[in-house]
Amino acid sequence: MVELTVEEAIAAERIFGDRRDLAKRYVEHLATSGIERGLIGPREVPRLWSRHVLNCAVVAELIADGAKVADVGSGAGLPGLCLAIARPDLYVTLIEPLERRVTWLEEVVMDLGLGNVGILRARAEAAIGKVECTVVTARAVSALDSLAQLTIPLLGGKGVLLAIKGRSAGEEVTKAAKTIKKLGGVQTEVVLAGADILEEPTTVVRIKVARR
Template sequence: MVEITPKEKAAALSVFGDRTALAERYVQHLATSGMERGLLGPREVPRLWSRHVLNCAVVAELIPSDAYVADVGSGAGLPGLTFALARPDLRLTLIEPLERRVTWLNEVIDDLGLDNVEVLRSRAELAVGQVKADVVTARAVSALNKLAPLTIPLLEGHGQVLAIKGRSATEEIEKAAKVIRKLGGTDTSVVTVGEDLLEEPTTVVRIVVGR
């Protein structure tokens, strides 16, 4: 079992509500088969809740109701599966090119009984035309100047990209500004979420495309 502190449990209940037990099951998958299959390292297990699952899940508050979300480079389902758990109203496609990760994601989705999420084995640039999302999300995929061309085209001219980033967010925006504008980005900002729930809030770069 992965231990959860009282503060993390309170945050989980706030974010996942009556699906907190499912979120706990997801964390157990991460700590066991996820680690065994190399989706994350053993050093991450003690901080799965704070650094990974809750860090991602709080971003769900930025996603409009009933949106169709594409999560690029889903890997271990971070952030995509946390959104599927926290927001049953959303419809999600997890885009992941590596077969072993796709297999693991499908196993976890089946075990958790989630009916609002599917997995597409594809590189992001090849998913354009197959996926037309309202919101595209990504975490730990690449620097923003390389991430923008992988995410913005999936919106087909309208919507927003939510990229979970670290302290270099502002610097990355400056370096990517020209690329973002060329791809149709009309407004780029840094948003902080989870201040009231997490010891270290989550930094998100939000790119608005179209109006």
């Protein structure tokens, strides 16, 4: 079992509430079959809560009630499954092209009994028109310029892209500005999620998209 530090336990309680046991089961999947099947590196086990699950789950505070979310390049369910566990009011579609990852995601979703999750095996560009969403999320997929081209079209002209990024977020925004504008982005900003919960808040590039 992956133990939580006191700080992680407090954060998990605040983020997941009465669904924290589901979050713990998800982390156990990551630490066992997730490693066995190559979705997570073994060195990440001590940091599964802080660096991965909590880091992703706090993004939920940026999502409106009842939103339909498409998570691009879900991989091990980061951030998609974290959001679905933290926010049962959301409907999250995990978009992942690799079969072995999709199989693992299906097994985890079934074990956790998550009725607010759908899984689509496809590349992002092939999912356009197949997924209804008002929010698109992504983490560790690609640089913002190419990521915007993969994700914004999924919104069908209106919605929000939430891209989890690192310290270079500002530079990526500058480089991708023309592409974002061309795709219908009307407001791009770097925001912090979980500032009052985590020692290191999560950096998110938030792009609002609207038909012109």
